[in-house]
Amino acid sequence: VSLVACGSDNGGDSGSGSGGAKKIALLLPESKTTRYEALDRPLFTEALKAACADCQLIYSNADQDAAKQQTQAEAALTQGANVLVLDPVDGKAAAAVVSSAKAQNVPVVAYDRFIENANYYVSFENEAVGKLQAQTLVDDLKAAGKTSGNLAMINGAPTDPNAADFKKGAHSVLDSSGFKIAAEFDTPDWSPDKAQAWMEGQLSAIKNGLVGVYAANDGTAGGAIAALKGGGVTPLPPVTGQDSELAAIQRIVAGDQAMTIYKAVKPQAEAAAKGAVALANGGKPESTTEKSGVPSTILDPVAVTKANIKDTVVKDNIYKVSDICTAAFAAACTAAGLTAN
Amino acid sequence: MPADLQDERLIASSGVSGAVSAFTARLRSGDLGSVPVVIGLIIIWAVFQIANGSFLSSRNLVNLTLQTTSVGVIALGIVLVLLLGEIDLSVGSVSGLSGAVLGVTFVNKGWPLVLSLVVGIALGLVIGLFYGALYTRFGVPSFVITLAGLLGFLGLQLLVLGKEGSLNLPYDSALVGFATRSFLSPAIAYALVAVVVAAYVLTRLRTRGARAAAGLSTAPTSMIVIKAAAMAVVLLVAVLILNGDRGVSSMFLLFLALVVATDLAVRRTRWGRSVVAVGGNVEAARRAGINVRMIYLSVFAACSTFAAVGGILAAARLVAVNQSSGGGDTNLNAIAAAVIGGTSLFGGRGSAYSALLGALVIMSISNGLALLSLDSSVRYMVTAGVLLIAVTIDSLSRRSRQAHGRA
Amino acid sequence: MPADLQDERLIASSGVSGAVSAFTARLRSGDLGSVPVVIGLIIIWAVFQIANGSFLSSRNLVNLTLQTTSVGVIALGIVLVLLLGEIDLSVGSVSGLSGAVLGVTFVNKGWPLVLSLVVGIALGLVIGLFYGALYTRFGVPSFVITLAGLLGFLGLQLLVLGKEGSLNLPYDSALVGFATRSFLSPAIAYALVAVVVAAYVLTRLRTRGARAAAGLSTAPTSMIVIKAAAMAVVLLVAVLILNGDRGVSSMFLLFLALVVATDLAVRRTRWGRSVVAVGGNVEAARRAGINVRMIYLSVFAACSTFAAVGGILAAARLVAVNQSSGGGDTNLNAIAAAVIGGTSLFGGRGSAYSALLGALVIMSISNGLALLSLDSSVRYMVTAGVLLIAVTIDSLSRRSRQAHGRA
C-alpha cells in the first residue's frame, strides 16, 4: 500500500543524482559460487544499459557476511544511490537495510531472496529450487526402475540461511517419495572437500543400497562424486546439483552427475534492471504476482540434464559448446550429441 | 635539580623547545607510539577520498563510526588477552552466541530487554571464566581452548537459533534504537568535548603539582597547554564533521568510553600492572607474589565479556541475528585490529587505544572499498595491499627503534 | 665409565631394566614426548569405534589416510614456521591458489602436467620468499603479512579461476590417479616395512658403535631390538589393516616420506639446528653468527611450498578446483594440527611428527563424526569437546613436567 506512495514521492528528492543520471546499486551476497560475479553482475549491467543508457551502476559483493553487506548498502546510500537492488546474505537481516533505505526514500528491489517491505521482488524461489532438485532425482530413480533404497542428502552450509530453504524444499519431496534418507549432512561453508569426506564415510557406514545422492549445489556434488568414484562405486548413483557451473555441466555430459539447476539469470537480471529503473523514475515495476504484499516476478528454475544442455545453457549463451567439450570431454560430448551446431 | 634528571649522561631538555627536540629525537630513534598507525590511517583516508569523493563526507564518516564499534569492542578484549601473551580465537562465536541468546530470549521468549542483555553479557563472562579455569587448571594452550570454543559455541549458537535460524529484533526496541538511531545533540557533543579537555588539563596539572612536591621533574605548563589545545582541535573538528550528518553516535561514544576505561584499568590499576607483568614474564610475576591464576581468569573473562557486548551491538546494528552472526571474518578482524593498532602478539606490550586505531584502519579499508565498485577478487587484493602498506609504515619505525637498541 | 655418566648426581640406570625405570621416571615427571597425543588418538578411535562399528574398518581407515594427507602436508609447513616462533595464516589461500593455477594451466591452457605442477609448486616458493623478504626487510609481523596474504591470494585465486570459477581435473590424469587410485601392492608394502625397520636398526647400531668408540654411554642392544620389534609390529599391523581394503595410498606414503625428511632436516642438519635456535632466541642465534635472514626466508619459503603441495594434492583428491579450495577451515585445521601434535606456538619446540599426529587427530574427529549422522550444531559441539579432551591429556602431562621444574 505504502509502496506506491513511496515510489512516487521518491522521484524528486532522493540522492545527489536526482537531477541527472540515476544511480542503481547492485548488492550481491557472495563470491564463492560462480553465478554472482560470472552471470548476475554482467547480465544486470547489460540489462541496465539497455533499460537506461545513462544510469550509473554501483556494485558490491558481501562475501557471505551480513554485516559487510550492511556496510556496503550504507556506502551505496552515501553515494546517492536511487535504488538498491539487494540480493541479501540473510533475507531477514536485510530488513535493517530496507528501513534505512526507506528512511532516505530509496526503494529496494529484493533480488533472488525475499525481503519483507521491499518494493519489488524478482526471484527463483529457493524452496522451489530444492523441490525441483529432489523431484528430478526421484524421477530419475523411478525411470531407472527403483522405487526404494537409501538416499544421502548433502545440504548447504548450516550458517547460510538460504541453505535452509533448499533443504526444506528438497525434504518436502523426498520425505514422501518412498525412498529412505539414510543420512543427512549440513556441509560447513559449502565445502566440497567436507562433502567428499562425509560421502566417503557414508560409503563405509551405509555400505550398500545407496541409490541416489541429493547434493545442494555443484561444488558439493563434485565432492560427492569424487568420493563415490574413489570408493569404487559403480555404477554411480544419480547426484543432483545447482548453479550450472561449467564443471558440473561437464560432469553431466560425462554421466557422472545427474542434473544441475539452471536459473535463467538473464530474464531475472532484466526484470530487476527494468524494475529498478522504473522505481528510480518514480514509476511502478511490472510484476506478475505478489508475495506478502510485495509486487513480484517469480521465475521458474530449470533442471539441466544430459538431454537439455543444448536447450538451456548453450542456447542462452552461458557456455559455448567448445567451452564444455574440451579434449577430455570430447568423446562424451559426441555421445551426448553435443556438437558445435 | 629534580631527582630524576641528575644523571650526567641524560641529554638535557627543558621547556617547549626541549620537548620538541626530545620529540624529534624520539622520531629519529623510531620510538613513536601510535604516530605511525595514525599516519597510515591518514594516508588510507586520503587515498580513498581521492578515489571516491564521498568517503570523507559527514554521512560516510558517521557510518564509519557505526561500523567500527562492534569490531572495536571485540578487539578491546583481544588487546587484553594479547597483553597476557595469549589468544582468543573464539570471540566471533561468542559474540554470535550472545547475540543469538539475546535475540531468542528477548524476541521469542519475550523477556524484558534488560534481563536479556544481562543474560547475554553474563554468558560471555561465564565462557571466559571457563576458559580461564581450563587454562590455569590444566594448562591447555589458549589457542586450543579457544579453537574448541570457536567450534563449540558456533554449534551452540545454531542450536539456540533452532530451525528458523534467523530472527529480526524489533526495530523500535530501545536496543536497536541505541545502536542505529541514537546520536548526541550538537550542544551535548560540544559540551562533552569541553569536559574531556578540561579533565585532561586538570589531571595533568594535578600530576605536575604532585611531582614538583616530590622533587621530580615536571612537564612545562606550556607543553600541557599545547597538547590540550591540539586535543581540543582534533575533537572539535571530529564532532563538527559528524554533526554535519546525524552526529556523534551513542554507540560509538560507548565504545570510546570503554577504550578509555580499559586504558586506565591497564595503566593505572594494580590489576592492569599485573596483567602487563604476567604478559612480560609470567615467572617473574609469580615470584613477585602476583596471583597469576586470578589474572588469567579475569583477562579471559574480560575478553569474552567484551566479545559478548560486541556481539550484542552487532546484532542491534544489523537489527537481526542469524547463523552467520559472529562468523565470517569477525575473529580475524578483531585480532588484526589489535595487532595493527600496535599490540604485540607475544605479550606485555600494547594499549587499549590500539583497538580503536586498528578497528578504524580495518573498517576504513572495508568502508572505502565498498564505495568503489570492485570485483571481489580485486577487492581482496586491494585490501591486502592497503593493510600491508599501513602496517609496514608502523613496522619500519619500530625497526629503526630496534636498530637503536631499544628492543 | 663413559664420559657422560661420570657425575655423581646422575641417577644410575643401565640395561633394559635401567631403560624401563628411566622411562617410568620420565612418565612420572611428565616428559612424555608424543605419548599423550598418541593416547588421545587411541581414545578417540576407541570411542568412535564404539559409536559406529565401521570406524575402524579397513575401508574407513584407508579413507582416513587419504583425508589426512593434504592437511598434514600443509601442517608440516606450519610446524616449521611455528618452530621459528612465527605464524602463517595464509596457507589455505596459498594452497587454493596453487590448486587453481595447476588446474587452469593444466586443464584450460593444456600445459603438460609436469610443467603445471612445477609452476604450482614454484608459486608457493615465490610467495614464501616474498613473505620472508617482507619480514626480514621491513620487520612487519608475520601475522599481518600472512593475513594480507590470506586476503590477497584469495583474491588472486578468484581472479585466476575467472568467470567459470570451478573446473574439473581429468579423472584419468596421472595426478588424479596418484591421489585417488594409486595404492602400494601388498608385497611392496611389506617389503617397505622391512626396509624401514632394517634402516632403523642399522642407524641405531652405527650410532652405538660411534659412541662407544668416542667413550660415551651407549644404549643397550636389547633396547634397540625391543624398539625395532615394536616398530615392526605397529607398521605391520597398520599395513595389514590397510591392505584389507585398497592398501597403502601412494599419496599418504608421500606425506610420510615428507614427514621423515622434514624431521631429519630439523634434527640432523645445520639448517634445522639454526631454525630451532632462532625460534628459541633470535638474538642469541644472531650473536652466534647464524644468518638469521636466510633462516627466515627459507622457512617461510618452505611453509608456502608445503602449502602449495598440499593444495595440489587436495585438488587432485577432489578431482576439481573451485573458489572455495583452500578456504573454510583449511588454515585453522593446519595450524591446529601442528599445535595439537605438540608444537609450541612460541617457537623453538616442536617436531615434524606433530604434523602427522595432529592431522590424524583432527581428521579422525571429522571422519568419525561424518559417520554419525548428527545435527550440525551437535557436530560442532562434539568436535570441540573431543578436541579439548584430546589436548587436555597432553597438557596435563606437560603440566606435571613443569611442576617438576623442566620448564
Next chain:
Amino acid sequence: MTVTPAPPDVGAGTVLTLQGISKRFGAVQALKNIELDVRAGEVLALVGDNGAGKSTLVKTIAGVYTADDGTMVFDGREVRVGSPAEAQQLGIATVFQDLALCDNLDVVANLYLGRELRHGGVLDEVEMERQSWELLRQLSAKIPSVRIPVASLSGGQRQTVAIARSLLGKPKVVMLDEPTAALGVAQTAEVLNLVERLRERGLAVILISHNMADVMAVADRVAVLRLGRNNGVFVVSETRTQDIIAAITGATDNAVSERAARRSREEGPAS
C-alpha cells in the same frame, strides 16, 4: 685469626630450619637430604661449587619449587610453601640469581610489582617514583632514569633493582642469591653494608656468594653444599678460607691453591 666465643645469637633463636630436603630433576639429583638452620640476627653464607644446588635450595625455600621430600620449619611451625606468594606472606624475601624482573616494565614498576602504592584505588606513580630514587641512591645505583624498561639496563643496574625490591616488604628472612655478582666495587660495598644493617635489625640473612672475601667479611656461619649434599657448616670466626674452599671443591689440592702457589712462585723472583 681471632677466636671469638660462640656463634652470634642476637635473635631469639632459629627462624628457619630445613630437614631432609631432596629435589630431583629428571635424571639429576640436585639436592639430597639437605639440613640447614638460620637464626634471627645472623648472616648465614651458603657456598658451594657451580651446580652444587644452592639456587635450587633457595628456590625451594622461596616456594618456586616444591621439594620432593623433607620438611621446613619456619618460626617454630612446620610449613608447606606452595607458591612464592605464600613465602612472601611468611616473611621470606628473595633476590634470585636470575633476578626475575619483568623486562617490559620500567624500574619503578618492577620495584613495586605486586605491592604497588595506591592512592584512591589508582596507582600512585609519583610517590613510587620518589621512593624509588631514594632506595636506589641508598644502594649507590647508577641508573640514569627509572622510567625506562629494565630490559635496557646494564647487568649491574638490573641486579641493584632486584636487591632494592627485596627491601620493600617487611621480611624476617632475606635470601640473596649471588647479589653482588654483577655489581661494581662501590655497589658491592653498599650491599655488604646493607647485609650488616639487616643483621643489626635482627633479620636472618642467607647469602650465597662465590666471593670468599665477602663471605668471610659479613657472614657469621658458612654452610657448604657439594654436589647437592651438605658438606659441613663452619663458624667464620673459627675457620680459615682455605678450609672452606677445600670443603667446596672436595680437595685441598685444587685449581685455586695451585694457581695461588704458581703466582706466588712467579712473583717471588719478579719482585
Next chain:
Amino acid sequence: MTVTPAPPDVGAGTVLTLQGISKRFGAVQALKNIELDVRAGEVLALVGDNGAGKSTLVKTIAGVYTADDGTMVFDGREVRVGSPAEAQQLGIATVFQDLALCDNLDVVANLYLGRELRHGGVLDEVEMERQSWELLRQLSAKIPSVRIPVASLSGGQRQTVAIARSLLGKPKVVMLDEPTAALGVAQTAEVLNLVERLRERGLAVILISHNMADVMAVADRVAVLRLGRNNGVFVVSETRTQDIIAAITGATDNAVSERAARRSREEGPAS
C-alpha cells in the same frame, strides 16, 4: 709495588683501535668519544662502575650494536662491523654478559651453534658430544649432562658454556664480559689460567671485571670508563688498586674505602 719499564709489547702491535666511538640510547648518552687500543699478546682489563658503558662498548665492537659515531681499526684496516657474524669472521670472539645462549637447545648444540661439526652433510653429534666433554672438563665445569637444555643449568654452568663457546673458533681477539661473575672459586681460577694461556698464544684479550683482585692478577693494562667516557688507562704494574678504584668511582673517598676503613677500625680493638 715494583716499577717495571714499559707496557708489555709482546705481539707485533695494536690489533684493535677504537676512535671517538659514541652511542646514544634515547635520552641516555651511553658512550661518548671512546678511545681504546688493544695489542696482540696483551690482556686489557676494561673496568668501570655499573652502567659505565662497558658492555655497550663490547657489543659495539662485536657488531651487536652499530656505533652512532667513531671508527674502528682492526689489524690495520678500518672496518665497519655490521653484524656479529662479520665480527666473528674478523676473528673477534665474545662472551657476552647476558651469555646469549639458546635456552631450548642442549649444551652441545649451544657450544657448536653456528659452527656445527658435520659428517657427510649431517650433524656429527657423537664427535661434538665427545669434544664438549673435553672442553668442559678443561674448565672444571660441573655439568651432570650435556644433553639437557641449557635452561635447566645453574648460573655458573651457563656461564661456563658461554666461555667454552668462545674458545671453539680461531679468534684473534677474545672479549670476556664479566666471565667469572657467576663462577665458583675453582672455575674462576681455571678461567684466569685460560686468559693467561690465551695471552701466551699471542691473542689480544679484553677482560671486563668488577673484581679488582682478578684484574690486577691477570691484566697488563686497565682502561677505566666512567659514565660513558674514558677515565684513564693504567699500566697494572705501575698502579695501586686504590687508584683504579678512585678512577672508577670518581672519588678517592668512596663507599669502598669507607667500608675498608670501618672494618679495620672495628677489627682493630677486637683482635
